[in-house]
Amino acid sequence: MRTDPNTGAEYVGKSKNPDTFKKRKYSHNRKLQKGTGSKTAKYDFEILEDNVVGKDKLAFREETNIRNKGGIAKDGGPLENKIHGQADGKYKAAGGDMDKLGNKVKGCH
Amino acid sequence: MSKKYKLEEGQIYAIQLSNGKYTIAQLLNHYKINSRSSEDTFAFFNYLFSSIDEIKNNLNTLRLNLPFSIVTSNGYPWDYDWYLIGVKDIENGFNYKENIDSLGLYNRYSTDPSIFLEPYFGLFPWDGYFKDDYLDKHILPNAEMRKDIKYLKDYTTEELKALLPPNNVKLIKRLKEEE
Numbered sequence: 001m002r003t004d005p006n007t008g009a010e011y012v013g014k015s016k017n018p019d020t021f022k023k024r025k026y027s028h029n030r031k032l033q034k035g036t037g038s039k040t041a042k043y044d045f046e047i048l049e050d051n052v053v054g055k056d057k058l059a060f061r062e063e064t065n066i067r068n069k070g071g072i073a074k075d076g077g078p079l080e081n082k083i084h085g086q087a088d089g090k091y092k093a094a095g096g097d098m099d100k101l102g103n104k105v106k107g108c109h
Numbered sequence: 110m111s112k113k114y115k116l117e118e119g120q121i122y123a124i125q126l127s128n129g130k131y132t133i134a135q136l137l138n139h140y141k142i143n144s145r146s147s148e149d150t151f152a153f154f155n156y157l158f159s160s161i162d163e164i165k166n167n168l169n170t171l172r173l174n175l176p177f178s179i180v181t182s183n184g185y186p187w188d189y190d191w192y193l194i195g196v197k198d199i200e201n202g203f204n205y206k207e208n209i210d211s212l213g214l215y216n217r218y219s220t221d222p223s224i225f226l227e228p229y230f231g232l233f234p235w236d237g238y239f240k241d242d243y244l245d246k247h248i249l250p251n252a253e254m255r256k257d258i259k260y261l262k263d264y265t266t267e268e269l270k271a272l273l274p275p276n277n278v279k280l281i282k283r284l285k286e287e288e
Contacts, residue, residue, distance in 0.1 A: 006277040008239030018142045038274035042221040
């Protein structure tokens, strides 16, 4: 998860491996500094989960963490993410038990 | 960005702060991801120097057993223009390796050290980030805190406008209060 210390804005993302994670940190910081026009603008990065193997499982865990954090801005959630990690149907089919804003859905396991 | 070099645990770096003075860091843990990239964890100490020569002259007598912070950095020393001074044995009194996770990060997060170094040395308001206690997670428990740490109340609005990015929530709040 990425946090902007100046605004408190959070973003949940995924990386396929440690190398791409390292590169993403650079690109996110560059984009932030360009966007704010400030070289002091920087993000903190926190590992929410690791050792998630497989494309579908990674997408599912990303979506689970997005919902755990309250969801994306488009749906009224607090995260900066513009899109979901996984479509709602796929998420539910894979065993997901939260709605898009992280509320537990009755009848789901 | 300065020139790249081989990273080794124990290396000491001079870090120039925004007031021109220097502090130091020591590389505690070098976790190789592959031949080109790594996650690197540094210890930071409550030392201030006027010049790189002053650090070099005092290197042998520096006590490096009580860091105020240990963090994994987002970038490499050369990304931040840190100056490599030399190598010293790691004196850290506790087993920091236990806190390095399977991806090489200390306490599962990484940061840009200027986020806490500038506030620690009184060059940026300690409570200038979105949460007043945001920096607590970057500082070790029982770390020595400096007496010259500054807070938002110590800065004029003009000074804050020069220090903080325009989207900083505390700056926005101050500007609204003065409308």
